[in-house]
Amino acid sequence: MASSWDIKHRLTEAINAHDLRRVLDYYSPGAVYVSPAGIAEGHEQIAWLYEQLFKGFPDYHLTAWFEAADCENPAVTEWTVTGTHTGRFLLPDGRELEGTGRPITLRASCSVFVENQKIATHREYFDQLELYAQLGFGLTKLDVLSM
Template sequence: MGQAREVMDRLTEALTTKPDVRVIAELFAEDAVAVTPEAGELHGRDEIVEYWRQMTDAIPEATYEPLHQYEIGSTAIDEGFFGGRNTGPLQLPDGQTMPATHKEVRIRGVDVATVVDGRIVSYRLYFDQMQFLEQLGLLPDFASA
């Protein structure tokens, strides 16, 4: 196992089985860039850590079920299912917060992390936002409309 794989595995653990924003902060370079479906492009460790803090607050007992794990040079790629119950407030893109829905989510996603000197310098997360919102009960019921 190479360095990229080790760092990605530590990040997954710090987001799910052992949530810890301090570990998350240690894993990202100070000038890292992350791209997410709902928050767009995040610049710097502080913005990235805040993004993940909000997610771990919203779904504090998250799980991750890996489907595929790859490492190519300094890049690790994971595909799998993120799941859990929304028991904490959800941060909305406009800065407002929404109370917990207490609904279960299970979404398939892909993470891509490039690691230099033991820290993530580039991170990309892909998942279906509509599926996430639907599972939280935050989309209108189009079937009854």
């Protein structure tokens, strides 16, 4: 029987290989993936999320640098995410950003909850502002409602 860590490590290998079929093999059919970009529920939505990453960043890669080894479930990891933005990438407002050629390096962490040898919940945390700044976006002035 594979441990939560075994499943998490195999998922990371599948992500780094951009093998979507293998990625989905590690998620339960009703799994929930939560990230700053939104919530994906089930294989279809989770597949779509990974497809967006793999298209936008064809060299997308996760490198684990800390694992909370004394905790089996959830398996908690801190990462460095790297990639080069050469493909289209969907922005939160629905527009697609054409490849900029810019490299990204992000700090991230995640918690993976495993039930019955499959990932039931995957929570990913990263700073969206850090990502968008590296893609060339700056802060914009917000319209403030008067009270």
